Amino acid sequence: MTEVLSPYRAYRAWVTEPLPCPPVVSVVIPAYNEEWRILPTIGAIATHMSTRGQPWELIIADDGSTDSTISLVRDLRFANLRLLVAERNRGKGSAVRRGVLAARGELVLFADADQSTPIEQFDRLAALVGEGFDIVAGSRGADGAAVSGKSLTRRVLSRGLRAVVSRGFGITVSDTQCGFKLFTQDAARALFSTQLVDGFSFDLEVLYLAHHLGYRVAEVPVEWIDAPGSTVDAAKVSAQFLRDLLVIRLNDIRGRYPHTRPAEGRDA
Amino acid sequence: MIIRTELEPSRRIVHLVGRFDAHEAKAFRGVVHPLVTAEANVLHVDLAQVAFVDSTALSELVRLQKAARAVDGEVVLVDLSDPVRVILEITELAPLFTIEHTSTEAL
Numbered sequence: 001m002t003e004v005l006s007p008y009r010a011y012r013a014w015v016t017e018p019l020p021c022p023p024v025v026s027v028v029i030p031a032y033n034e035e036w037r038i039l040p041t042i043g044a045i046a047t048h049m050s051t052r053g054q055p056w057e058l059i060i061a062d063d064g065s066t067d068s069t070i071s072l073v074r075d076l077r078f079a080n081l082r083l084l085v086a087e088r089n090r091g092k093g094s095a096v097r098r099g100v101l102a103a104r105g106e107l108v109l110f111a112d113a114d115q116s117t118p119i120e121q122f123d124r125l126a127a128l129v130g131e132g133f134d135i136v137a138g139s140r141g142a143d144g145a146a147v148s149g150k151s152l153t154r155r156v157l158s159r160g161l162r163a164v165v166s167r168g169f170g171i172t173v174s175d176t177q178c179g180f181k182l183f184t185q186d187a188a189r190a191l192f193s194t195q196l197v198d199g200f201s202f203d204l205e206v207l208y209l210a211h212h213l214g215y216r217v218a219e220v221p222v223e224w225i226d227a228p229g230s231t232v233d234a235a236k237v238s239a240q241f242l243r244d245l246l247v248i249r250l251n252d253i254r255g256r257y258p259h260t261r262p263a264e265g266r267d268a
Numbered sequence: 269m270i271i272r273t274e275l276e277p278s279r280r281i282v283h284l285v286g287r288f289d290a291h292e293a294k295a296f297r298g299v300v301h302p303l304v305t306a307e308a309n310v311l312h313v314d315l316a317q318v319a320f321v322d323s324t325a326l327s328e329l330v331r332l333q334k335a336a337r338a339v340d341g342e343v344v345l346v347d348l349s350d351p352v353r354v355i356l357e358i359t360e361l362a363p364l365f366t367i368e369h370t371s372t373e374a375l
Binding site for chain 1: 291320351
């Protein structure tokens with residue numbers, strides 16, 4: 001039987017002892033110039049995930065950071081943390097893809113580096129995978145979500161984009177862009193090995209592919225706190241998002257996406 | 269975040285509850301910083317019910333410590349929650365503070 005450790009002792013064990021078995025959960029954090037935020041986020045995630053008692057790994061997928069993000073993470077020397085360094089900045093979608101495809105867990109969570117969705121929400125998403133869903137998307141748009149600190153501009157833009165996505169793409173998830181999504185390993189590998197968008201809109205593309213490939217997708221309202229100091233320019237990102245919608249549609253028309261799922265399960 | 273102060277003649281304690289991040293820095297500075305004076309230069313900050321501190325919150329605690337040291341006092345962090353303890357460790361800020369545990373549960 002697994003010894004029940006105090007949260008701090010569980011964290012210390014995770015930090016110092018390499019997992020003796022494949023992880024049950026992989027947490028992927030994309031990071032681009034996150035020197036100001038990455039360590040508190042790693043601390044919060046490491047404490048919570050270690051307390052759960054399941055083997056887990058943390059993957060920091062750098063996206064060509066030019067600040068001290070890489071050295072801060074590397075210097076931690078945690079036994080079960082992997083740092084994937086990118087030579088240059090390609091976009092959040094590229095970083096998440098590299099992280100997800102490197103993940104070994106039966107479940108793969110990707111979470112933003114600013115801890116805007118507290119890691120404690122993970123347990124609610126994981127429960128739905130247990131009910132048979134392949135993808136569980138954290139949502140700021142679903143009934144019951146608790147959103148704070150989001151500017152009026154961002155709220156209006158989000159609402160407009162949601163309407164476009166819902167009507168134009170048939171995606172029922174009301175918030176495609178929340179940086180907190182959980183995948184089964186098979187779904188993660190199938191979707192991220194075929195998605196093409198390197199930038200911010202990769203979430204939408206992944207959900208679009210999931211919809212077309214028949215994966216079961218659930219949406220869970222989450223607590224979300226805007227992280228001050230975000231470098232996201234809402235208007236610029238929204239314009240890019242609309243361009244990416246067209247790109248995704250064109251990719252589909254040109255046959256760049258598969259129409260059937262790959263065979264599930266991996267070689268053990 | 270809820271900030272509750274307990275001001276006794278011999279001891280000043282601030283209890284924080286919730287998430288201590290950049291959104292809360294202004295309120296923290298307004299309410300807590302004035303509690304450190306030349307006459308009352310030791311301040312205890314109870315972090316048992318703080319689930320997360322971001323870098324701005326950490327810099328507020330360091331700023332408070334510097335203000336206390338300037339009047340020959342100190343800030344004592346009390347009953348760190350596990351995530352706060354870990355975050356202080358990995359940011360290497362823990363040695364800047366005296367840390368007290370009133371319970372043995374986390375040890």
